Amino acid sequence: MTGAEWTDRRVETIVGSLLRAGVILSALVVLGGGTAFLVGHGMELANYRVFRGEPSELRHIRGILRAIASLHSRAVIQLGLLLLIATPIARVALAMFGFAEEKDRMYVGFTGIVLLILLYSLLGSA
Amino acid sequence: MNNLEFSLLIGACSLAAGLLGALTGLGGGVVLVPLLTVLFHVDIRYAIGASLVSVIATSSGAAAAYVKEGFTNIRIGMFLEIATTLGALLGAYIALMVPTSAIAIVFGAVLLYSAYLSGRPQPVVPVDDRPDPLATRLRMNGTYPSLDGPRSYYVHRVPTGFSLMFGAGALSGLLGIGSGAVKVLAMDQAMRIPFKVSTTTSNLMIGVTAAASAGVYMRRGYVDPALAMPVMLGVLGGSVIGTRILARTRTSKLRLVFGAVIVVLGLEMVYKAIWGTL
Numbered sequence: 040m041t042g043a044e045w046t047d048r049r050v051e052t053i054v055g056s057l058l059r060a061g062v063i064l065s066a067l068v069v070l071g072g073g074t075a076f077l078v079g080h081g082m083e084l085a086n087y088r089v090f091r092g093e094p095s096e097l098r099h100i101r102g103i104l105r106a107i108a109s110l111h112s113r114a115v116i117q118l119g120l121l122l123l124i125a126t127p128i129a130r131v132a133l134a135m136f137g138f139a140e141e142k143d144r145m146y147v148g149f150t151g152i153v154l155l156i157l158l159y160s161l162l163g164s165a
Numbered sequence: 166m167n168n169l170e171f172s173l174l175i176g177a178c179s180l181a182a183g184l185l186g187a188l189t190g191l192g193g194g195v196v197l198v199p200l201l202t203v204l205f206h207v208d209i210r211y212a213i214g215a216s217l218v219s220v221i222a223t224s225s226g227a228a229a230a231y232v233k234e235g236f237t238n239i240r241i242g243m244f245l246e247i248a249t250t251l252g253a254l255l256g257a258y259i260a261l262m263v264p265t266s267a268i269a270i271v272f273g274a275v276l277l278y279s280a281y282l283s284g285r286p287q288p289v290v291p292v293d294d295r296p297d298p299l300a301t302r303l304r305m306n307g308t309y310p311s312l313d314g315p316r317s318y319y320v321h322r323v324p325t326g327f328s329l330m331f332g333a334g335a336l337s338g339l340l341g342i343g344s345g346a347v348k349v350l351a352m353d354q355a356m357r358i359p360f361k362v363s364t365t366t367s368n369l370m371i372g373v374t375a376a377a378s379a380g381v382y383m384r385r386g387y388v389d390p391a392l393a394m395p396v397m398l399g400v401l402g403g404s405v406i407g408t409r410i411l412a413r414t415r416t417s418k419l420r421l422v423f424g425a426v427i428v429v430l431g432l433e434m435v436y437k438a439i440w441g442t443l
Contacts, residue, residue, distance in 0.1 A: 051232045051239060058372075059229035062222055066401060073172070073394040080391075081169035087201075090208035092386030099384065116390035117383075120218050120397070124379045126225050127372040131246070134239055145303070149244050153373065156250040160257075160380030 050137035054130050061126030065119045072115030079112055100162075128157045168391065175205065176395035183223065183403025188410075189420045190364075191283055191427075192371075193400045194220045194342040198272060199430035202443055207392065209265045209272075209443065213341030214387035217379045219400040220343045224372035226401060227408060231365040238307045241320065241358065242366045245330045249348070249370055250377040252334025257378035260339050261385060269438035272340050276431030279346055280424045297321045300356075309362050318359050326356040338378035343371040 096102035097117050106114035135150035166174075178200055179193070186193030194216050201212035231237055260268060300306060300320035308315040329351035337344045345367050352363035382388055437443040 047239065048235065051235070051237065054239075055229045055232040058225045058232070062226045062229070062401070066222070066398060069394050069397060072390070073398070076391055076394070077169050077172060081172075082167050085166050085168045085171035085391075087205070087207040087211050087389065087392055090210050093389060094386070097388075097390065098386050113390045116394050117388070120383070120388060120390065120393055123218055123221050123225075123397070124376050124383070127221060127376040130225075131243075131373060134243060143304075146240060146243060149247060153243065153246045153250055156247075156254060157373070157377055157380070160250075160254060160377045161383075162380075163384075 046137060046141050050134060054133055057130060057133060058126060061122065061129065065123035065126065068119030068122060069116050070119075072112050072117075072119060075112035075115065124161065128154070128161070131157060171205075172391070172395040175201070175392070176399040178204075179219070179396045179399025180403040180406075183219075183400035184407045185403075185419065185423050185426075186223075186400075187227075187404040187407025189283070189423045191279065191420075191423060192220075192343045192345050193223060193404060195276065195279060196423075196427060196430060197396065197400065198341055199276065199434050201392075201396070202269070203430060203433050203437065209269055210260075210387045211389050211392055213260065213268075214379075214382045214389065215393040215396040216341040217375050217382060218388060218393050219397045220337075220341070220375040221372050221379060222397050222401045223404040224343060224368055224375065226405060228365075228369040228372060230408070231368055234365070235310050236361045236365040237369050238305070238358075238362055238366050239369075240303070240307070241305050241352070241356075241362075242369050244303060244305065245327065245351075246370055246373050248327045248330035249334035249337070249374040252331040252336075253338035253374045253377035254381065256335040256338025256340075257381035258338075259335070261381075266438040266441065266443065268339065269434050269443050273431045273435035273438065275336065275340060275342070276427050276434065280427040280431065282346055282350075283420055283424050283427075294319060297323070299323045307362070309359060318362070319357075321357045322355050326351045329355055334374050334377070337371075337374050338381075341375075341378075341382075343375060345371055 096106045103114050103117045107118055131154050135147055138146040138150055182196045183193040197216040198212045201207040202209050296319045300323050305320040308317045333344045333347035348367035349363050352358045353360055
């Protein structure tokens with residue numbers, strides 16, 4: 040195997056572990072928040088027929104973190120979902136690091152574009 | 166229905182969707198939105214938000230296993246992700262602007278088309294072993310493991326594949342599905358990438374594509390945590406079980422049944438969207 044191929048394989052192995060860890064962690068957080076939610080609100084009526092949109096503290100990272108501080112169970116689930124969305128983003132960042140190590144400028148560029156699009160989507164101006 | 170009953174019921178249905186999606190290779194996302202809207206009367210915007218996050222979960226979970234086998238090509242994936250993420254952003258912004266009945270009609274059409282694709286015999290793609298100058302410049306050609314050691318392959322028609330990927334991303338962002346079928350179509354049929362490399366690389370791309378639109382959906386308040394919770398956990402659990410038992414199950418009959426479910430849900434969705442009862 041050439042040096043570049045070897046680095047590719049090594050990065051892929053790390054990527055695999057990262058993806059698994061991200062999914063497991065977010066599933067656990069969602070499960071924890073979900074259990075707390077059902078314990079507290081399990082007997083309330085479920086209604087998703089009418090779209091109201093989530094309150095602003097469940098739309099943005101800062102709001103979600105603030106709501107967790109006040110032990111808001113729905114905010115804990117939302118944090119789990121946020122971790123889930125962040126998992127592929129972390130994967131792309133890791134791939135960029137791998138390409139940089141291989142001194143593959145073209146692919147550092149491509150990966151950078153994808154990363155910018157993803158960050159814009161998550162953090163961009165609402 | 167109270168929250169507890171609702172969560173348990175949705176969780177069970179999502180588990181079944183994830184299981185069937187993994188066994189048939191069609192993905193669970195494609196039935197989730199119609200299931201939630203037609204059966205449970207959930208507003209399609211909440212349904213799409215919940216479906217998107219579950220798509221990220223299943224894709225990342227499966228990709229974790231695939232990347233270690235050495236079939237995925239991260240260069241092809243990364244280059245094409247430029248197209249899918251841009252498409253996903255566009256799709257998500259379109260979804261914010263058009264009426265929900267229009268989204269439901271497009272969704273129904275996609276359901277019917279994917280049922281047709283899964284029922285049709287797979288066309289055999291001739292192997293092309295001449296290198297393509299653009300793919301070579303982009304360093305996309307690679308090798309995959311086979312019984313007689315690593316086998317090399319050449320990638321073709323990069324611009325066609327890139328455009329198809331943009332379309333796949335837009336569909337994913339608009340409808341909250343993984344659109345793995347379109348991705349495999351682009352790589353397998355258009356770019357002549359070996360099937361196993363196409364499917365595993367497509368899986369890796371689905372999570373990144375869905376993350377691009379999920380961010381937009383979350384910022385607009387389309388992701389309801391209490392609804393997404395049973396959907397995500399159910400689909401994830403179902404797909405984990407599905408991939409475990411895949412090796413010892415015959416899936417041809419299952420594909421037929423799942424295809425029929427998809428047709429019924431697709432027709433129902435279009436019908437309800439037109440009569441305004443969705």
